[in-house]
Amino acid sequence: MEKNNTGAAPMFTDRILNGRCIIVTGGGTGLGKSMARYFMQLGARVVITSRKLEVLETAARELMEETGGEALALACDVRHYDQVEHMLALCEEKFGLPDALVNNAAGNFISPTERLSHRAFDAVVDIVLRGSYNCTLACGKKWIAAKKPANILSIVTTYAWTGSAYVVPSACAKAGVLALTRSLAVEWAKYGIRLNAIAPGPFPTKGAWDRLFPPQFADMIKPEMRVPLKRVGHHQELANLAAFLISDFSAYITGDVITIDGGEWLMGAGQFNWVDMVATPDMWDELEKTIRAANEKKS
Numbered sequence: 001m002e003k004n005n006t007g008a009a010p011m012f013t014d015r016i017l018n019g020r021c022i023i024v025t026g027g028g029t030g031l032g033k034s035m036a037r038y039f040m041q042l043g044a045r046v047v048i049t050s051r052k053l054e055v056l057e058t059a060a061r062e063l064m065e066e067t068g069g070e071a072l073a074l075a076c077d078v079r080h081y082d083q084v085e086h087m088l089a090l091c092e093e094k095f096g097l098p099d100a101l102v103n104n105a106a107g108n109f110i111s112p113t114e115r116l117s118h119r120a121f122d123a124v125v126d127i128v129l130r131g132s133y134n135c136t137l138a139c140g141k142k143w144i145a146a147k148k149p150a151n152i153l154s155i156v157t158t159y160a161w162t163g164s165a166y167v168v169p170s171a172c173a174k175a176g177v178l179a180l181t182r183s184l185a186v187e188w189a190k191y192g193i194r195l196n197a198i199a200p201g202p203f204p205t206k207g208a209w210d211r212l213f214p215p216q217f218a219d220m221i222k223p224e225m226r227v228p229l230k231r232v233g234h235h236q237e238l239a240n241l242a243a244f245l246i247s248d249f250s251a252y253i254t255g256d257v258i259t260i261d262g263g264e265w266l267m268g269a270g271q272f273n274w275v276d277m278v279a280t281p282d283m284w285d286e287l288e289k290t291i292r293a294a295n296e297k298k299s
């Protein structure tokens with residue numbers, strides 16, 4: 001599942017990120033690892049960071065073997081500002097100040113909200129929102145002091161603006177990350193710092209699937225059923241978009257969120273989108289007749 005990279009071609013082939021240093025939080029697994037891999041293929045040196053050093057070290061070795069690039073594995077719990085500062089100091093020692101930060105680390109699970117303890121709510125909000133502002137603030141201070149133009153990309157979700165039942169702490173936190181992105185895009189533009197976000201639809205990863213689509217749901221709901229394009233995303237598709245937003249090709253884009261979900265969130269929003277589920281093409285002659293009949297003038 002982690003290697004769901006087939007089915008989509010890399011968007012760039014030139015080394016458009018050559019010499020850049022990019023920190024990817026949660027970079028040892030899932031989408032973070034897929035983005036890190038592509039950034040390295042495009043010439044970047046990557047710091048992958050999360051809580052589990054062993055997972056990171058294995059991922060870094062794998063990525064370096066695959067790409068011939070450089071990856072540094074650093075343990076850091078993004079909930080703690082002192083750990084973020086320490087991680088940044090080690091990054092500076094090895095690669096210099098980073099050029100970009102990807103706020104990708106997350107925690108999430110489905111649960112009725114009333115079953116959550118306040119600690120469970122904190123656990124998710126602290127990873128997603130506090131973790132993102134800790135990393136953003138620590139990097140931002142350094143970049144501003146050094147007068148270094150830079151780039152922040154945050155991975156949010158489409159329910160950052162729609163909200164969603166059963167993942168309420170995550171929805172609150174992702175909405176906060178989006179507000180952070182839009183606010184600082186304006187405030188820090190004068191320092192040459194851009195901030196953007198990506199809102200992915202379903203992209204299979206072990207981390208998300210174990211916690212959001214448990215086996216008890218497997219026969220009832222397939223994530224791709226909710227997507228107008230009738231499939232899940234390929235990791236390379238997300239990595240393509242991330243590389244574009246990190247690169248100078250998107251130099252005039254800041255404060256935006258780009259959705260990559262095959263139309264999923266809009267399918268939940270349009271009032272008559274359900275028609276697709278009940279009206280087959282051969283029903284339309286009959287349906288049209290019925291509807292036209294309602295227009296006929298009664299004498």
Ligand code: HXC
Nearest residue numbers: 106107108109111117119120123124157201202207208211
């Ligand atoms: C109710 C739960 C729970 C559950 C944990 N808790 N799991 N409560 N239902 N399923 C409670 C615990 O009992 C505890 O509260 C509190 O939450 C903290 O739990 P810990 O295990 O101590 O927390 P921690 O070790 O910090 O782990 C954080 C975590 C875990 C979020 C709970 O799942 C994790 O490490 N996740 C990281 C990876 C991840 O979640 N990836 C998915 C991202 S996908 P008490 O009161 O007992 O102390 C994503 C996709 C979005 O975001 C959109 C998809 C389409």
Ligand code: NAP
Nearest residue numbers: 026029030031050051052077078105106202203205207208
């Ligand atoms: P994942 O593999 O579980 O990634 C989450 C990562 O966050 C893990 O590497 C985890 O590593 C790290 N992490 C968790 N808590 C941390 C902490 N306190 N400090 C530092 N790192 C921490 O899941 P994923 O699906 O790839 O998710 C990646 C991003 O995409 C997330 O922001 C998620 O919300 C977003 N997203 C995913 C989907 C999807 O369909 N997959 C859809 C929408 C949005 P450790 O356990 O080692 O700390």
